[in-house]
Amino acid sequence: MNKRSFLKRLALTGIASTPAFQTISKTLQDYAKVTPATLASDEDFWAKIRSGYRLKSDYINLENGYYCFLPQEILEHYINHIREINYQGSWYFRTVQWDNKDKAAARLAGEFGGTPDEVAITRNATESLDIIISGYPWQRGDEAIFAHQDYGSIKNMFELAARRHGIVNKIVDVPMLPKSDEEIVKVYEDAITPRTKLIMVSHMINITGQILPVKKIADMAHAKGVEVMLDGAHCIAHFQFKIEDTSCDYYACSLHKWLSVPIGAGLLYVKKDKINKIWPLLAPYELDHANIKNLNHTGTHPVATDLAVNNALDFYQMIGGARKEERLRYLQRYWSDQVRDLPGIMVNTPAASTRACGIANVGIKGMDPGEMAKTLLEKYKIYTVGINYAGVVGCRITPNVYTSTQELDSFVKALKEMSKNA
Structure with missing residues (x-):
């Protein structure tokens, strides 16, 4: 196989050629005239994006900040790349x-x-x-x-x-x-x-x-x-x-x-x-x-x-940067606005939309962040990470585009119960 043929072969195995990509692309065409700000709260639309991820049922994952695991489309192509490079061997490394x-x-x-x-x-x-x-x-x-x-x-x-x-x-x-x-x-x-x-x-x-x-x-x-x-x-x-x-x-x-x-x-x-x-x-x-x-x-x-x-x-551009940003900011505000002013709860992230997007940090007065994260996982089946560092005391909350507001409702309920605001 020559260099040109190999590059063409890789192009044909790209994400844009897959049925799932084409299905989501069709969905996006249907929403083309909807502004990103309006689309941010459309749960039916984001449920279609969610369907492209393989999600563990053991817990609600609100710790995407360390590593945002791959949607299935990217994962399958990554595996194919590994197979193809293993097949090409040293030729690949010495040529393309x-x-x-x-x-x-x-x-x-x-x-x-x-x-x-x-x-x-x-x-x-x-x-x-x-x-x-x-x-x-x-x-x-x-x-x-x-x-x-x-x-x-x-x-x-x-x-x-x-x-x-x-x-x-x-x-x-x-x-x-x-x-x-x-x-x-x-x-x-x-x-x-x-x-x-x-x-x-x-x-x-x-x-x-x-x-x-x-x-x-x-x-x-x-x-x-x-x-x-x-x-x-x-x-x-x-x-x-x-x-x-x-x-x-x-x-x-x-x-x-x-x-x-x-x-x-x-x-x-x-x-x-x-x-x-x-x-x-x-x-x-x-x-x-x-x-x-x-x-x-x-x-x-x-x-x-x-x-x-x-x-x-390809996946990022398919969804669109503006749509993704608005969704992530919407999800953060969806939960943080509900608890920001409650007694005993400390939201350690500015409220202004220009000062935050998808990530925020929340603590409960009198509770160690490690214990807070442990309680969220063991009692409420919500996975996050405790932070007790540089004056920040709380759990970092990082939803992703696949996160649903129903999952965040469970998180808000847990915070209210843990802080005795239920």
Whole structure:
């Protein structure tokens, strides 16, 4: 089989060729004139999307933030990719591997921002962020800024940079329920000194779901000569934006979360004029690429995941980014608005629609989050995760597009009973 025939064969096994995809596409055509905001509450429509997932009956899954498992369409194509690559063997790796990865990265850039020369497929957001932190041209005494609320292993990477290069890490606190964007911007601005080189900001704080005003932070930092790296682990395919519109210098995301790519795929964006200043984490086959390939060598890796990026993008584009965002925000507000003002319940996520989307965090006064999560699972058959970290005390709630309002009614009932508001 030659290269052209192989690529054609892969194209014919794409998600768009399947009966299930075509059925959902027909459904979407029927709803074409319905606005995303109106469609967000249409349970009949979302039940059709739900039918494309294989769901466990043991519990209601409200922990999609760690890993959004795949709809059956993507899963079956991923398995087919594994079979095909196993059949092709070394031929695949020595011929079309890199062409296919480049095409998938280009599609990600086209959908979410950046140019193909600025966007790479890594293994996850952690690797993407570590590439920047470990490869940054630090000098002893340089300063980095990040928040207590940021992801733990990334904070540890800054600690390793401090041990290795002698940099100074300055840690700030992001207000949980801010009154304005300016309140958040000022937190970072007040920490900047003439020695500050890099600020890391969570585009969406993973433990609460709060969306930060990252463009305002980046514009402020750039005016002071400071670069900005965004941890967007939960953002791509969750709510709509273009990476370049954030004004950041570096962006990272995990594609196995809200884009529903199989585990083993992340995204790294590096602004074109910043690429050559970062030392590669792993040496590429050819040194001194003029584009992001200089930072993207991973050795032999599970390349079926790269191919599945295309299937996940097909599925995402089929549903539509605006429809998905509105549905996720609707689901979060559906349950959180019912309990936000109840005695003994603490919603640890801002109410404003611009400050959150599908993720929120809720606690019960006097109850340890671990015990809360255990009670939800054992008594109410609802699976979530307890968070007791950086001043956030509660359970993170992450529904997905397959989640029904009936399931969230069960969750609200459980919260009311647990907090004695029933």
